[in-house]
Amino acid sequence: MNQPLIVGAVAYTPNVVTIWEGMRDYFAGTPAEMDFVLFSNYARQVDALVDGRIDLAWNTNLAWVRTVAQTDGACRALAMRDTDAVFRTIFVTRAGSSFTGLDDLRGRRLVLGSKDSAQAAILPVHFLDHSGPGADSVDISRIDSDVGKHGDTGRSELDALRAVLDDRADAAAIGINTWEAIGREELMPGAFEAFWQSPTYSHCNFTVMPHVGDERTTPWVEQLFAMDWENPAHRSILEMEGLRAWVPPHLDGYASLFDAVREQAIPPRW
Amino acid sequence: MVSRSLVSHGLVLDLVEQLGTIARYDTVTLPLEEDERDEQRSVVAAWCTRTGNELVELGHDTVTVRRGRSPDPLAELGAALMPGARLWMYTNFDCNLACDYCCARSSPQSARKALGLDRVRRLASEAVDAGVTELILTGGEPFLLPNLDELVAACTSALPTILLTNGMLFRGNRLAALQGMDRSRLALQISLDSATPGLHDLHRGRGSWERAVAGIRTARDEGFRVRVAATLPHGQSHQQQPFHTFLDSLGVAPEDQVIRVLAHRGVADEGIELTLESLIPEVTVTAEGVYWHPVTAGHEDQFVTADIFPLQEAIAEVRRRFTEMRARATAAGQWFPCA
Ligand code: SF4
Numbered sequence: 153m154n155q156p157l158i159v160g161a162v163a164y165t166p167n168v169v170t171i172w173e174g175m176r177d178y179f180a181g182t183p184a185e186m187d188f189v190l191f192s193n194y195a196r197q198v199d200a201l202v203d204g205r206i207d208l209a210w211n212t213n214l215a216w217v218r219t220v221a222q223t224d225g226a227c228r229a230l231a232m233r234d235t236d237a238v239f240r241t242i243f244v245t246r247a248g249s250s251f252t253g254l255d256d257l258r259g260r261r262l263v264l265g266s267k268d269s270a271q272a273a274i275l276p277v278h279f280l281d282h283s284g285p286g287a288d289s290v291d292i293s294r295i296d297s298d299v300g301k302h303g304d305t306g307r308s309e310l311d312a313l314r315a316v317l318d319d320r321a322d323a324a325a326i327g328i329n330t331w332e333a334i335g336r337e338e339l340m341p342g343a344f345e346a347f348w349q350s351p352t353y354s355h356c357n358f359t360v361m362p363h364v365g366d367e368r369t370t371p372w373v374e375q376l377f378a379m380d381w382e383n384p385a386h387r388s389i390l391e392m393e394g395l396r397a398w399v400p401p402h403l404d405g406y407a408s409l410f411d412a413v414r415e416q417a418i419p420p421r422w
Numbered sequence: 423m424v425s426r427s428l429v430s431h432g433l434v435l436d437l438v439e440q441l442g443t444i445a446r447y448d449t450v451t452l453p454l455e456e457d458e459r460d461e462q463r464s465v466v467a468a469w470c471t472r473t474g475n476e477l478v479e480l481g482h483d484t485v486t487v488r489r490g491r492s493p494d495p496l497a498e499l500g501a502a503l504m505p506g507a508r509l510w511m512y513t514n515f516d517c518n519l520a521c522d523y524c525c526a527r528s529s530p531q532s533a534r535k536a537l538g539l540d541r542v543r544r545l546a547s548e549a550v551d552a553g554v555t556e557l558i559l560t561g562g563e564p565f566l567l568p569n570l571d572e573l574v575a576a577c578t579s580a581l582p583t584i585l586l587t588n589g590m591l592f593r594g595n596r597l598a599a600l601q602g603m604d605r606s607r608l609a610l611q612i613s614l615d616s617a618t619p620g621l622h623d624l625h626r627g628r629g630s631w632e633r634a635v636a637g638i639r640t641a642r643d644e645g646f647r648v649r650v651a652a653t654l655p656h657g658q659s660h661q662q663q664p665f666h667t668f669l670d671s672l673g674v675a676p677e678d679q680v681i682r683v684l685a686h687r688g689v690a691d692e693g694i695e696l697t698l699e700s701l702i703p704e705v706t707v708t709a710e711g712v713y714w715h716p717v718t719a720g721h722e723d724q725f726v727t728a729d730i731f732p733l734q735e736a737i738a739e740v741r742r743r744f745t746e747m748r749a750r751a752t753a754a755g756q757w758f759p760c761a
Contacts, residue, residue, distance in 0.1 A: 165444075165445075166443075306442055307442070310435045310439045313435055317431055334435065339469055
């Protein structure tokens with residue numbers, strides 16, 4: 153029997169404990185047992201991963217980019233949620249603002265979320281530069297809250313939406329998860345509308361260091377993929393973690409973030 | 423200017439944010455804006471439906487939302503603790519003893535309040551279809567009833583049955599009645615509180631320990647499975663080991679040695695407090711109707727319904743109340759084995 157794989161995760165809500173205890177229990181008694189260690193921020197988690205103090209990390213896209221950089225590409229991504237493969241950034245404004253695309257942001261006030269949030273800060277700047285008028289031509293303000301958690305809490309995005317509601321900003325860039333959480337345009341007609349959505353990109357993944365061999369990761373990934381939405385015991389874990397199925401990593405989906413981190417000279421330790 | 427509708431939208435943002443910071447199944451309560459309440463209520467209700475969170479309460483000026491949906495409390499109990507898995511019947515309330523902690527307030531002076539053969543027959547015959555897997559007859563002292571053999575036969579012909587008794591009356595006609603009972607379907611549960619007479623006699627009366635022990639021996643000699651149930655006052659749990667050793671010597675199987683904590687009910691003037699919230703229900707029928715749990719039978723606050731029949735509906739009512747109560751209460755239930 154292999155030693156349990158030690159998985160790192162960042163504790164951004166109390167539910168993280170429930171989620172990972174559920175995962176640990178799911179793997180218990182299988183040929184690929186696991187345990188978990190919680191970190192207060194992704195910088196600490198990536199350090200622990202690179203130092204070999206944990207075997208695997210549940211990483212955001214930014215943490216993946218940082219790990220690739222620190223390991224010269226030797227780390228591997230094992231799996232992601234179905235929802236991680238089709239993540240998007242949504243640009244929203246007040247309903248009736250008649251914005252139709254990123255070019256309408258020229259000279260207008262755009263509020264971004266935490267500086268370490270790929271979806272609400274780093275990629276929006278990248279999209280403005282590559283698909284819009286350029287970040288320099290937009291009046292950008294930032295709401296830096298919960299820095300270190302890579303936007304997981306969503307708090308900065310909600311604050312950005314409040315700024316739009318209060319007319320302190322003309323538009324906000326948020327992750328599609330936050331957009332879904334507030335019910336998109338449908339729940340609150342007259343409040344917000346989306347005027348641009350980004351191409352899909354990849355979000356979180358399980359990142360593993362090269363010293364952990366296939367003989368340990370293969371059975372673990374097989375077991376992970378066997379989680380079944382139709383099985384009520386599995387479903388409660390999947391629901392909390394925000395997915396219906398685990399899928400192989402879509403590595404192409406990280407290209408935009410690699411570019412953005414390089415172009416914006418994002419520091420290596422957030 | 424903040425327009426009317428925007429206040430509602432701010433509330434949704436607050437909800438998303440606050441639910442994000444709490445554990446699953448915890449709740450948050452947010453104030454509703456005066457002048458905006460109706461709109462805010464409908465937005466919150468729609469948001470909960472859409473996002474899979476539970477609207478716990480729409481109050482006059484607040485709204486309470488649970489993160490996720492509370493789990494089905496019945497499903498969590500599992501089959502063994504499911505209300506109605508066992509059916510308790512109080513055959514009568516009078517007793518030859520007057521124990522000072524009796525949860526049924528029984529004594530020789532108590533009114534009999536017999537459930538009666540007709541009702542016991544009908545309960546036993548409806549029990550199988552109602553999903554009951556075990557019948558339990560209790561009192562008072564059932565052996566005071568002249569027709570106990572018929573009551574027991576009605577039960578054992580339907581389901582495995584346990585008969586609770588103080589074991590002190592196995593003589594003459596009553597012994598003959600016992601001898602006629604179905605050993606393959608009936609177990610006796612006899613109360614004995616200690617390995618020596620002191621503690622038992624203190625609460626149950628001088629000489630009662632000796633007769634109870636004799637009763638256990640008689641029942642065992644007659645070939646019955648005997649469970650022994652002890653009622654220990656709070657703080658006497660150190661008495662447990664000598665007691666188990668004694669019961670072993672009487673030939674009582676370890677799994678049939680039941681020790682329960684004294685409840686503060688009936689004529690007991692101390693004991694742990696039992697409330698609806700702290701008791702997982704055990705459907706209990708008396709001549710007066712259906713109660714929440716055998717340890718609180720006869721107590722008004724735990725009365726469920728006067729309608730014993732159909733039994734299936736009485737059980738459904740207990741389950742419904744349990745689900746409702748659990749939806750409100752966050753405290754975990756305490757299983758109180760009055761078996
Ligand atoms: S505890 Fe049992 S034996 Fe004692 S008075 Fe009550 S019913 Fe009778």
